[in-house]
Amino acid sequence: MNEERRQILQMLAENRITADEAERLLDAVGRELPEPGPGGAKARPKYLRVIMNSEEGDEGPSKINIRVPLRLLRAGVRLASLMPPVAITRANEELARAGVPIDLAELKPQQLEELVDALDELTFDLDDPRNTMRVFCE
């Protein structure tokens, strides 16, 4: 997401503009964006990034910067699909006990792959006066 789009969405979130105005502005920004390269399709992201900066903490500011290849997530998902039924039953019990009633046996590897694919679109921004966190794909 570029800076202009972010500012428009920020203004919308702060009720400084209406949804219609935001849509018109986003359209205008979209028209101003350069055309994609000769390849046509946008390059697919390769990495999931997590960046966190915090000014809070007893020992001073803290910083986390993680870069995980999306291929690694896909490989992990495939490896997790080999979990034996006994382990899945036990994990389900623990999840239910923790208040997360998810049946892992219902999660198919293909669905998890689709979930990882959908991460391409993920952008998560958290701004706090003393903390910032960004999760995105690049």
Add this chain to the structure above:
Amino acid sequence: MIPQLVTVRWRRPTGHRRRAWIPVVPVALVLSPLLLLAVLGGVVACLVFRISPTGALVGVARVLWALPGTRFEMEYGRTAVLVSVR
């Protein structure tokens, strides 16, 4: 491609810094007898838990092949850790 080099860097609260470059292939060759034992142990564990050993080996190989590019960096006050796989 399998990981070639793992870089580990850390800084202690005292300001003491250390850096280590671990060439994966030579280290794996040196530790190959232990790795072979670990693989055999893994195969036995797969058979005990009724998991396909081939599937597990392929899965682990995929994870290893996907590792290059991974980077983990953390700073907390004067303490810092970096692990980078190339």
